[in-house]
Amino acid sequence: MFQQPIKNFKVNFNALNADSTFSGGDTVSGQTSFDIIKPTKITSIKIIVNGKANVHWSTGSRKHRRHHSATLEFFNFNNFLLQENSAAGETEIPPGTHVYPFMCPLPNGNFPSSFTGLSGKVSYTLTVGIKRPWHLSKEYVTEFTYVNRIDANQPHLLAPLSGTIDTTLGCLCCVSGRITMTATLQKKVFFPGETVIIVCDFSNGSSRVASPKAKLQQIQSYYTHNRGTRRIVPINLGSVNGDPVAARTPCKHAEIMLTIPPTAPPTIDNCSILNVTYVIEVNFGTRASPGIQVLFPIILSYTPVNTPLPICE
Incomplete structure (x- = not known):
C-alpha cells in the first residue's frame, strides 16, 4: 500500500464576527495548510466556493416506495492557489508544512441561510482540489455558515x-x-x-x-x-x-x-x-x-x- 504524500489537511477561516458567519458581499478568507511527507509533484491547487440546497424524502410503502428530490444551486465559482508554472505543467513541492492563503468575495444576493433539516439542507462549502500528475484530483470540502441578514428594523x-x-x-x-x-x-x-x-x-x-x-x-x-x-x-x-x-x-x-x-x-x-x-x-x-x-x-x-x-x- 502506497503512503499518501499529503497529510494533515486543514482550512482556517478568518472570522468576520463573533459567530464566524458570512453573508452576501463578505469576503471569505483564510489559510489552507497541509503537510508533504516526501517531494511531490502537483499540477494545481484550486478552490471552489459553492452554495446550494438539496431536498430528499420518500413516500409510500416499502414495496411501492417513491423518492422525491431536488437540487438548487445559488452560485459556484473557483480560483487557483497554485497554477501550472513550468514547461512540464508541474510544480515539485518539498517535504514540510505548506500554507496557502485564500480570499473569495461572496456575491451579493438573496440567498437562504445555512440549514440542516429532516429532509433537506442548505449548505455553503469551500472545496480545495489538489491535482497531481497521473492521479485523480483529491478534494477537501469544508462547510462555512452563511447568514442571510435582513433589515429587522422595517x-x-x-x-x-x-x-x-x-x-x-x-x-x-x-x-x-x-x-x-x-x-x-x-x-x-x-x-x-x-x-x-x-x-x-x-x-x-x-x-x-x-x-x-x-x-x-x-x-x-x-x-x-x-x-x-x-x-x-x-x-x-x-x-x-x-x-x-x-x-x-x-x-x-x-x-x-x-x-x-x-x-x-x-x-x-x-x-x-x-x-x-x-x-x-x-x-x-x-x-x-x-x-x-x-x-x-x-x-x-x-x-x-x-x-x-x-x-x-
Missing part, C-alpha cells in the same frame, strides 16, 4: 400583532359559557434566544377552570421543482403554560413569557425547494374542550432589532 416587522377570538363551551343541551381571549405580540421579528412577551386578556364565562398555553412551532417545508410534490414537517420548539383562569372570571390580564431557543435557525422564505417558518400558537381552554387559539406567524433573524446592517463599499 416598520411592518416592528408593528404589534394582535388577535381576538371567543367561543361558547359545551353542547346544545349543556352550555357551559363563553370564553374570550385577546393576545398581542409587541412585534413580528425576533432573534434566537430572545424572550417573547405575549400580552393576554382572558374572559372565562364557563363553569370550569380555563388555562392558557403558548408554544413555538417550526415548520419545515420541502418541495420538488415547480412544487409538484411537498413534505411539511412541524416541530415543537418549546411551550409554556400561563396561570389558570378561574370559572366565571369576567376579565384577567396576564403576560406569558416564551423564550426562543438560542440554536433556532433563522427563517428561510427565499428558497423555492426549502422553507423554514415559525408560528407562535396561543391556546385558551378547559381540559374537556379544545378551546380557542390565536396563531402568530413570526420571523427569526440573526440581526437583532436596532442593529444596523453592515454597509458594503
Whole structure:
C-alpha cells in the first residue's frame, strides 16, 4: 500500500464576527495548510466556493416506495492557489508544512441561510482540489455558515400583532359559557434566544377552570421543482403554560413569557425547494374542550432589532 504524500489537511477561516458567519458581499478568507511527507509533484491547487440546497424524502410503502428530490444551486465559482508554472505543467513541492492563503468575495444576493433539516439542507462549502500528475484530483470540502441578514428594523416587522377570538363551551343541551381571549405580540421579528412577551386578556364565562398555553412551532417545508410534490414537517420548539383562569372570571390580564431557543435557525422564505417558518400558537381552554387559539406567524433573524446592517463599499 502506497503512503499518501499529503497529510494533515486543514482550512482556517478568518472570522468576520463573533459567530464566524458570512453573508452576501463578505469576503471569505483564510489559510489552507497541509503537510508533504516526501517531494511531490502537483499540477494545481484550486478552490471552489459553492452554495446550494438539496431536498430528499420518500413516500409510500416499502414495496411501492417513491423518492422525491431536488437540487438548487445559488452560485459556484473557483480560483487557483497554485497554477501550472513550468514547461512540464508541474510544480515539485518539498517535504514540510505548506500554507496557502485564500480570499473569495461572496456575491451579493438573496440567498437562504445555512440549514440542516429532516429532509433537506442548505449548505455553503469551500472545496480545495489538489491535482497531481497521473492521479485523480483529491478534494477537501469544508462547510462555512452563511447568514442571510435582513433589515429587522422595517416598520411592518416592528408593528404589534394582535388577535381576538371567543367561543361558547359545551353542547346544545349543556352550555357551559363563553370564553374570550385577546393576545398581542409587541412585534413580528425576533432573534434566537430572545424572550417573547405575549400580552393576554382572558374572559372565562364557563363553569370550569380555563388555562392558557403558548408554544413555538417550526415548520419545515420541502418541495420538488415547480412544487409538484411537498413534505411539511412541524416541530415543537418549546411551550409554556400561563396561570389558570378561574370559572366565571369576567376579565384577567396576564403576560406569558416564551423564550426562543438560542440554536433556532433563522427563517428561510427565499428558497423555492426549502422553507423554514415559525408560528407562535396561543391556546385558551378547559381540559374537556379544545378551546380557542390565536396563531402568530413570526420571523427569526440573526440581526437583532436596532442593529444596523453592515454597509458594503
